[in-house]
Amino acid sequence: MTADLDRLAARLARAADDAGLLDVAFTTVDTPVGPLLLAATGQGLVRVAYAAEDHDAVLQSLADRISPRVLRAPARLDPAVRQLEEYFAGRRRAFDLPLDLRLSAGFRRDVLTRLREVGYGRTASYAALAAAAGSPRAVRAVGTACATNPLPVVVPCHRVVRSDGALGDYVGGVAAKRTLLSLEAAA
Template sequence: MQKKLYVHRSKHYSIPVVVSDEGIVYIGSFAEPFEKVQALLESKIRFEWIVDANKTQYAVDQLDDYLSGKRETFTCPIDFQWGTSFQQAVWNHLLTIPYGMSTSYSEVAQAIGCRQAVRAVGSAIGKNPLSIIVPCHRVLTKDGRLGGYNGGLEMKRTLLAIEKMTFKR
């Protein structure tokens, strides 16, 4: 059975937001083309693509409130469509990192009971389909540097600035 996916963009930074009838499926990066998002999702799941601002409004509103500094937490339901059990364990742990706080890749590995899997944690974080809402931008290197970010380091810097967080340069 094909899943219906609804897509629209945030007002701030033109971020693509994809939702299903169950919850948010994907949050993209700044001005990410819909074609790139569609290709990624087609490699993961079967779906019918529908551009519909009404179906995505709750998610877009929360994202825009966060990006404008008016929201610290998200209440949107999440619909993880893919990911191994390890990746989902990492993503679920990221949901526990409070607004304005950071952690390290090694602390995430330890928290999920895989203290030697720091690189695997980094890889799982890089595959996070719900960046911002599942706050992978709050994960820094052990010495407080940015590390990587799927949406690009400029996006990570912007998200950390919204939360008034500092990092080593």
């Protein structure tokens, strides 16, 4: 019975997507840092959320901010799921996905762009990132940009640490940040 319902849901999601009625597709994926919610628009991956962020609340926020036409449609997210699986298996060092950055603007978006420049297995301080973004005194603003990053893991805010080398906070929790940094250091 469950398999029949899954096939029906997949068929309905494909039909909605084909008819242009699906504005935000989502799925969840189990990872070493817990279940991640992935959401994508026609432009690209728009949201990655940890369970601690409350997936239902994240979906409601997407419905409010982007469109109420949100549907579980895993097929649209197959490339993202595959790349995350490769990343967690140590076979991928950078993500090659179209991203929809509409949930960030201004300085926060500038910081997201700079985050993608912090290489796999490396870290940068909040202060260094502020300087790279052209605002060396905006260390707290960089912290806020990292804390509100709509695409954690894919846009690697986990690679940003305090100037004294301490990990600092992380949207997925300090344990998740430590796991991600350890995974990258082991490669």
